Amino acid sequence: SSSYSHTVSTLLKHHFPAVVAEGMAPPQRIHLPPVKIHMEWQRRRRPGAGLYNPGTTCFVNAVLQCLTYTPPLANYLLSREHSSSCRQQGFCMMCIMEAHVNNVLHTSASAIMPTAIINALPHYFKLGMPGDAYAFLHCTVTAMHRACTSGHSE
Numbered sequence: 209s210s211s212y213s214h215t216v217s218t219l220l221k222h223h224f225p226a227v228v229a230e231g232m233a234p235p236q237r238i239h240l241p242p243v244k245i246h247m248e249w250q251r252r253r254r255p256g257a258g259l260y261n262p263g264t265t266c267f268v269n270a271v272l273q274c275l276t277y278t279p280p281l282a283n284y285l286l287s288r289e290h291s292s293s294c295r296q297q298g299f300c301m302m303c304i305m306e307a308h309v310n311n312v313l314h315t316s317a318s319a320i321m322p323t324a325i326i327n328a329l330p331h332y333f334k335l336g337m338p339g340d341a342y343a344f345l346h347c348t349v350t351a352m353h354r355a356c357t358s359g360h361s362e
């Protein structure tokens with residue numbers, strides 16, 4: 209109802225004044241409160257492993273490396289907070305990305321094959337023209353968002 213969303217909006221403005229602009233509808237669900245989002249690396253670390261390209265998936269690797277080195281996302285995935293409370297049945301892009309980022313940043317190998325991601329591709333991404341990094345990024349972020357929002361239907 210509108211009074212409910214007004215209350216939420218007021219609460220959000222009180223706690224996170226920078227997040228909700230005047231006249232802007234509050235998000236329906238807050239996955240992670242802003243105080244828990246860390247924009248800087250939580251730990252100083254060396255660059256992680258490179259990624260092998262088994263065929264025509266260099267655009268996949270480019271997107272994966274961008275996501276891996278996006279500190280607020282990487283900090284969250286490195287904390288393994290998602291998988292410790294994941295209620296997804298079967299395929300979960302967040303669990304797959306969490307495993308990937310932890311693998312890349314913790315392995316001592318100089319390069320790894322992103323096997324789990326490539327195996328997961330048919331689940332949410334039709335491999336078409338090689339080089340369509342934007343389509344892959346869009347599908348990946350959408351699948352991650354879906355993994356965060358499903359199983360939370362109250």
Ligand SMILES: [Zn+2]
Binds near residue numbers: 291
């Ligand atoms: Zn999951």
